Amino acid sequence: MRTVATSGVLSAIMAALCWGSATVMSKFVIGTVNAILLLGLQLAASVLVLWAIVLCKNLRPTTLKNRWQFASLGLLEPWLAYLLGLIGLSKTEAIGATLIQSSEAILILAIGAIIARKLPNKKITILSFVGFLGLILSLGVFELKESGDNNYWSMFLISLGTAIAAIYVILSSKIAGKAHPIYIVALQQTVALLLTGALLLLNWHINTEEINLPSDASTWLIIIASGLIQFAIGFSLYIYALQTLTANLAGSFLNLTPIFGIACAVLFLGERMSHIQIAGAVLVIAAVTLINKGGGSGHVKS
Numbered sequence: 001m002r003t004v005a006t007s008g009v010l011s012a013i014m015a016a017l018c019w020g021s022a023t024v025m026s027k028f029v030i031g032t033v034n035a036i037l038l039l040g041l042q043l044a045a046s047v048l049v050l051w052a053i054v055l056c057k058n059l060r061p062t063t064l065k066n067r068w069q070f071a072s073l074g075l076l077e078p079w080l081a082y083l084l085g086l087i088g089l090s091k092t093e094a095i096g097a098t099l100i101q102s103s104e105a106i107l108i109l110a111i112g113a114i115i116a117r118k119l120p121n122k123k124i125t126i127l128s129f130v131g132f133l134g135l136i137l138s139l140g141v142f143e144l145k146e147s148g149d150n151n152y153w154s155m156f157l158i159s160l161g162t163a164i165a166a167i168y169v170i171l172s173s174k175i176a177g178k179a180h181p182i183y184i185v186a187l188q189q190t191v192a193l194l195l196t197g198a199l200l201l202l203n204w205h206i207n208t209e210e211i212n213l214p215s216d217a218s219t220w221l222i223i224i225a226s227g228l229i230q231f232a233i234g235f236s237l238y239i240y241a242l243q244t245l246t247a248n249l250a251g252s253f254l255n256l257t258p259i260f261g262i263a264c265a266v267l268f269l270g271e272r273m274s275h276i277q278i279a280g281a282v283l284v285i286a287a288v289t290l291i292n293k294g295g296g297s298g299h300v301k302s
Contacts (some may be wrong), residue, residue: 134283
């Protein structure tokens with residue numbers, strides 16, 4: 001049981017690393033590629049690799065009922081959550097986006113309590129709020145350098161996408177053990193890819209604008225890499241984590257997403273890190289470490 005819990009924790013941490021770094025990669029190319037097109041290309045790269053693994057490993061499909069459950073959750077995430085997030089990301093900094101998205105952990109806690117009509121473990125509750133306080137302190141970097149309605153609207157879209165992602169995690173935790181993580185993710189992302197393709201065609205029909213594909217190899221490389229890291233690897237790791245940990249415990253590690261995202265944004269995008277942001281990051285790391293201290297006893301799925 002202890003080994004299973006440890007692997008689940010490591011998977012959740014690695015998923016946070018994937019999502020934090022991929023957000024920065026997306027920000028790097030979002031100025032040259034339409035947000036809907038970017039999502040479609042990222043999903044296409046991920047779906048191709050995922051189904052190749054499914055075929056190579058001969059992963060058996062589950063029952064028709066379970067397949068419908070998996071597919072329906074693809075509507076929430078990655079499709080709607082990431083579509084809103086990428087549109088918002090085009091108008092705000094990568095650091096800001098990762099900070100907003102990391103509130104997913106506290107949203108999972110709150111929404112889960114409402115659905116279950118039961119408060120989670122007291123330790124996780126308190127430490128999750130401490131982690132959230134760290135995120136609030138980190139928002140000192142959010143001084144809306146691009147002031148105006150567009151910036152507020154972008155933050156709203158990212159926040160809405162984050163809330164949808166939290167609902168996805170709670171619902172996924174109930175069905176995560178019914179099939180192999182890679183099969184679940186492949187099915188969900190195929191649905192998201194089809195919807196994104198339909199949206200692209202609709203957007204092209206309404207606006208009659210030409211859909212311009214990336215023109216240089218480096219942009220293609222970043223798009224493909226971000227798609228694989230964010231969707232294929234990140235989601236597979238997190239679904240595995242949900243198979244071994246409760247949604248609340250797995251969700252607590254999402255607090256690490258901004259830490260990884262901020263580090264990548266500072267290193268690769270030249271975005272600045274304030275003293276308040278550093279203090280917030282310390283709080284987040286401390287909260288997540290304490291949550292996991294003792295192996296998350298009492299919070300591991302049987």
